[in-house]
Amino acid sequence: MESIQGQGGLQSGQTDFLARLSSIDAEHLIQASQRKLFAKSEFVFKAGDAGRNVYFLQQGRVKICQPAQDGKDVILWFCFAGDMFGMAEAAQGGGRIVHAQACETSEVLVLSQTELTEYLQTHTAAALLIMQVMAGRLRALGDVVVNLINDDARTRIIKLILRLATRHGIRAGQDIHLNIHLTHQEIAEMVGTTRQTVSSVLGDLQRQGLLRLENRRIRIDSTELLDEMRNPT
DSSP: OEEOOOSSSOOTTTTOHHHHSOHHHHHHHHHHSEEEEEOTTOEEEOTTSBOOEEEEEEESEEEEEEEOTTSOEEEEEEEETTOEESHHHHHHOSBOOSEEEESSOEEEEEEEHHHHHHHHHTOHHHHHHHHHHHHHHHHHHHHHHHHHHHOOHHHHHHHHHHHHHHHHEEEETTEEEEOSOOOHHHHHHHHTSOHHHHHHHHHHHHHTTSEEEETTEEEEOOTHHHHHHHSOO
């Protein structure tokens, strides 16, 4: 099986910062970092905390959430192995405006703002990679905002599945396997709808033969889903 190349959006590995570092730069980053382990549901940081550190996820999965006034969190994105997070406040100072919470047992490399600055001063290729990752993430979040304004819930769910498949999809023959676990509630929190709506839309897509759900993993069975994303009805 092989990773797919997406129809726009984030391509596989594009935000995997650690994998894109040279071996020397990666070794120096690890040496400069402190390694911390977070249990499932434990917060790496919460909104309001001081933004003094930046984080690199070695293993596990972390969700980045925006607190909402109704008490419900909105999932902005998931971080997977190799991803960087916590950069915005560490770069400009100030308190956190989002939560970072472990979805499973996760191993994280932690650098303070001072340690990161010293590292980047002597590792210019890493500094350029950070700029590319942040730019890609900003574009992706911009797409999410546009989708929330212009698309109905069904279209937003389809676009999310394909956006994740672009980054995490594994092609097996004509099928594309989305190689991550996602609950219906997590999908709902990412597209601004309810868990019931997500279940209804996914069930409808299964009946149409466009995808299958296997142990909380999504398997795309038809390229018609790709066409529907580009030309939603």
